[in-house]
Amino acid sequence: MSGERGPRGPDLDGLREQARGLGHEPGVYLFRDAAGGVLYVGKAKSLRSRVASYFGAEASRSVKLVRLVREIDSIETFPVLSEAEALLLEWNLIREFGPRFNIQLRDDKSYPYIKVTIGEPFPRIFVTRRLRDDGSRYLGPFTDVGAMRRALRTIKKMYTVRSCHYRMPAKLPPRPCLDYHIGRCKAPCAGLQSEGDYRAMIDEILEILGGRTRAVRRSVEDRMAEAAEALDYERAGELRDVLRGLDQLESRQAAIDPRGGSHDAIGFARQPAGGSVCGIVLRVREGRLVGRRVHYLANVGDEPDDAVLGALVKGYYLRQADDVPSELLVPDPFHEQDLVEEYLSGVAGHRLRIRVPARGPGLELTRAASRNAAHVLERDRVERGEEVGTEVETAGPSPAAARLAEALSLEAPARDIVCFDVSTLAGRESVGSCVWLRDGRPHKDEYRKFRIRDSEEGRTDDYAMMQEIVSRYFDRRVREGRALPDLVVVDGGRGQLSAARQAMDGAGVSDLPTVALAKRDEEVFRPGTRTPLRLPRADPGLHWLQRARDEAHRFALRYNRTLRSRRALRSRLSEIPGVGPEREQRLLERFGSLDLIRRATPAQLARTPGIGPATATSILAALHEEDPARGTAS
Template sequence: MSGEGVSRGPDRDALRAQARGLGHEPGVYLFRDAAGEVLYVGKAKSLRSRVASYFGAEASRSVKLVRLVREIDSIETFPVRSEAEALLLEWNLIREFGPRFNIQLRDDKSYPYIKVTVGEPFPRIFVTRRLRDDGSRYLGPFTDVGAMRRALRTIKKMYTVRSCHYRMPAELPPRPCLDYHIGRCKAPCAGLQSEADYRTMIDEILEILGGRTGAVRRSVEDRMEEAAEALDYERAGELRDVLRGLDQLESRQAAIDPRGGSHDAIGFARQPAGGSVCGIVLRVREGRLVGRRVHYLANVGDEPDEAVLGALVKGYYLRQADDVPSELLVADPFDEQDLVEEYLSGVAGHRFRIRVPARGPGLELTRAASRNAAHVLERDRLERGDEAEVGVEAAGPPPAAARLAEALALEAPARDLVCFDVSTLAGRESVGSCVWLRDGRPHKDEYRRFRIRDSEEGRTDDYAMMQEIVSRYFDRRVREGRALPDLVVVDGGRGQLSAARQAMDGAGVSDLPTVALAKREEEVFRPGTPTPLRLPRADPGLHWLQRARDEAHRFALRYNRTLRRRRALRSRLSEIPGVGPEREQRLLERFGSLDLIRRATPAQLARTPGIGPATATSILAALRDDDPARGAAS
């Protein structure tokens, strides 16, 4: 795969000339600012036409586009063989860089997922609120948590799924556990259940959780008859219990399509003046509504509705192409609809079409999705305690700020609060984060992240790390005379709170109110008070603290993953002859990932300071030799 060169400097004429010099092949383009940060990732049927369009008169149609073009300092392009390949590369690069001018899909992290560890020989099934790129299947997020847990309980009565946490077969218990003796597990750990038999069970559970119970029902009925004919009444009784469990699950699902169809419907709602945008996916399987997925979109700005809908559809299905229905219902057509249909049909292995219903149940379903999205945004507004219209600065503190001040006995409402968190993996790449919320909303200009300095690799001291980042933050804040928050929150318990207070004493800001929020019971710890405070689950003040804690955790975890990815990149590059630490650093700063280096041309790599043509050629040869996609294609 070839790539085009990189242009430097803010010269608009030079950028226009570079755009006119691009080829007409499909591909992906990156716009960077003067600091090298990726501003925007886009795909094009014709790179020349698409990139050149940003520097013509049409760029003035959108405020967001005007701002983007004003900040572009360099252009980088990656030609590919087809539009479908460009679609996937665009999505992967948006996930990699998180550009601030791209619409991005974000989950509502307050809702859980069901995780099935399909990468293990004997998969486990459990509930989680964190998505990891670990080869597991994630189903969700589930907005009705009670219904999800009831469904799981029913499934675990129907099937003997193991509940242990051993990573089999590398880890095995000394003997079968109690679950085996009471009939809740068949002890695959002791060789009493084959991997094939266990896998069949997991496949059926995935079908049920996906709402496709018809095929499972027919298979279970056939096996029950076979067991009865063979006089295996114990096995026939087990299968009868599975059928009863299916009846129980289906009775809880609303029947909305008498024809028994299986499809999704997507709708969204947006708040005015660049406020929040929420998308809803309603999932109908075999005529029954089996689930609702809630997602938020960031960086929307003044993008038109069709662009928002397109980003929602691509963002949702490109990351979970193993659960693509035969049909998607939307209220309006959107750009690249045909391309999305073509790509997902190929990935899913069956025809996938996007339809705009004009009447009947399909139209009502798309309207229901949009109404659901509007209700979610209204719920969020009420939880924040907003009285002003979204997007308009409130004249006074929101009610949630007053409620929090009352609960914590603060002298004034805490409109500005900061939250600290640390993140590490076995003591490696330890980092910290500080996020700032103003009236319950992220104030990202004030976000800060830290690499932990005083830690030994392989050792973890949460208290020392918390003390370090709080000390560094407030020392600099005071030294530069910058504004201080109304409330300081730390993620953790009494130990983290004590560490933070010591750091604040040293920085001379001990008068700032400080609390710690513990994850397990959502307890609020306060200095000098032995008993933690437990706010009601529906308390808007608690929601503010949780939102700050979760945002600090997300920001720290993202930085930790970035550093681990860089470490892996350095490790691979260091194996290539002629690439030393200095060249590694320059390649890392310029490209950010092995995938982008692998897709570049020798000329593009050679433009990196310190990388000549010979070194560029040897780097690409080494990386392309271990490219898994290249091996699969050969």
């Protein structure tokens, strides 16, 4: 790595001198501002030639490039051995620093993924909304959440995937759980299923989730025939159920390619004047449409379409190299297409062909992807309360953001809004929430929930609770160097606002605009003013504040209810004679809920460590006496 710091402020002569001192090797370059922040990350075949090109005549640069050059203070470079290595390093640095002049891929965080923990000896499969760099396989995001969950339910009927959360083999349950006894798991935790057999099952599931069912079907049919020939009718029946599950899954997928091809098709749509950009990836496997991926691109500005398309392709596939198809259909050629094709072919282990279809089903697919993207942008405008069919210059503020800035006398439009709320019931299980809205839409990756620490049982102090959660939130955010919102909203009145401001003063973020929104008359309280602001009911700025307040209330209330349910469950079990804290904990670990304990048989309860037949009978008798309408499982 080499890095040179230039003088403070835009000094083009000094920057040109830095550029002339660079070598001609491939690499990655970072432009930094006067504070040391990363403005832009780029990749070059020749570092000297590429970096020097930024400091030519201003008339030849785009508006975005002119703004970038005016803020550059220094150049930092990372020479590498090849363009392919530079491609990956560029993407990783963009993800690490999030420079505001780079086009960046942003998922719609409201959509879930299927996570397969392939780094574990006995992988688990579950739904998540958070991507982590933990070696797991992520499939998604899935826009049709209902279809995704139905597919998972079908797969878990077909295969005996473990549902427990033990990180085997480091941690094992004392004995096989209920799933083993009802045939939903083969108990690898007890050594009743080998790691090899379990892995083979997971490999088949990954093929199915990837839409590649033909080879799985052939393999299952062959194994079913072998089992029948060996008179192993139980195993043959299990495999027959797998085939039925495949039929069920395939019946839900639209057949759109009569040739049975497997490829991805990409399209995108953008609003005018540097507005929002949405990209769509349509995934076709063996002739059937098996999925649609929605992605947003940020910091696009006036970049040409080929740069946008290139950023979409690189952003999606460089982080999902295990899901690279054999053919990628794009609407137009894009910058560095050959390099991307070569690199992705290498990491995927098979040849990737990037093609611009001129006719036929391929052309229809790319057009369909672009139409999908346009529909998503239109949907987003409707959700933000903007008029359908109008062109929105989203490079500037949206109408709601502009109106809010005007009403609250903000220096800049508030794109990012956080809202705090607290929830309690008679002083029990007091909790707080913080939600983040970006351009009026939930940004759920930034949601936070808090258990109130400094509260006494049975006593409620809303102001102290608000001060605690705001203090904890901003203390940590400042400590970790995380981005801060444009506007802070608290649910409540003048007292909650004062408590929040005290916490923000202590965290060193008192410069952030802050308001409180009272439920009764929808009054907006501002620091330093005695008279609350009353916005018209139809005001789009008020709608944003209400949306943030209502979302924070919903999130806090849900967390409060979850904690109260857990407390009620523990309280009910502890009232049963013979069930102390240790037995209570073992029952909860094994069954998870009061309803499942109530539905169990005495024999199933008695398999819990420390619970003998007599105790099991007394537990069920007590629970059924409380709710006689529920019977035991037969």
